[in-house]
Amino acid sequence: MTKLEFMLNGRAMALEVEPATLLVDLLRGPLALTGTHVGCDTAQCGACTVLLDGQAVKSCSLLALQVAGRAVTTIEGLAAADGSLHPVQEAFIACHGLQCGYCTPGMILAATCLLRENPRPAEAEIVHALEGNLCRCTGYVNIVASVQQAARTINGEAA
Ligand code: FES
Numbered sequence: 001m002t003k004l005e006f007m008l009n010g011r012a013m014a015l016e017v018e019p020a021t022l023l024v025d026l027l028r029g030p031l032a033l034t035g036t037h038v039g040c041d042t043a044q045c046g047a048c049t050v051l052l053d054g055q056a057v058k059s060c061s062l063l064a065l066q067v068a069g070r071a072v073t074t075i076e077g078l079a080a081a082d083g084s085l086h087p088v089q090e091a092f093i094a095c096h097g098l099q100c101g102y103c104t105p106g107m108i109l110a111a112t113c114l115l116r117e118n119p120r121p122a123e124a125e126i127v128h129a130l131e132g133n134l135c136r137c138t139g140y141v142n143i144v145a146s147v148q149q150a151a152r153t154i155n156g157e158a159a
């Protein structure tokens with residue numbers, strides 16, 4: 001076992017992990033953050049997406065030890081401290097950007113990363129940013145609309 005210290009959803013964590021433990025397995029297992037989903041385990045579907053120092057990463061493709069000293073945000077950590085949802089979460093609800101919800105945490109975190117870097121993305125930029133996140137249900141139209149809606153909210157523009 002190896003000691004691992006990192007920030008998780010704004011809280012300092014210190015625990016012992018097996019060196020071969022994947023980040024997604026640490027999150028979903030010992031840390032019980034099951035909003036991070038597993039769709040493929042081969043870094044293709046994006047269901048396991050989390051933010052690592054603000055960047056969207058696939059947690060099935062990282063060892064837990066690779067986040068030492070860094071900050072991880074999962075979908076459980078995206079809402080504000082008072083429980084109010086993040087604008088991207090609100091927009092996915094308002095624009096019906098989900099059906100079964102399996103891809104949704106990863107989609108929302110990938111979109112959050114995009115909007116932090118590019119608050120006014122063109123439609124093609126949204127599609128490009130989310131191309132590593134697969135959805136079996138929605139056909140993507142409402143997902144793109146959700147991100148556009150979130151962008152308007154973040155930029156203080158009328159819906
Ligand atoms: S479970 Fe990680 S990309 Fe599919």
Ligand code: FES
Pocket residue numbers: 097098099100101102103104134135136137138
């Ligand atoms: S909403 Fe079902 S996989 Fe995307």
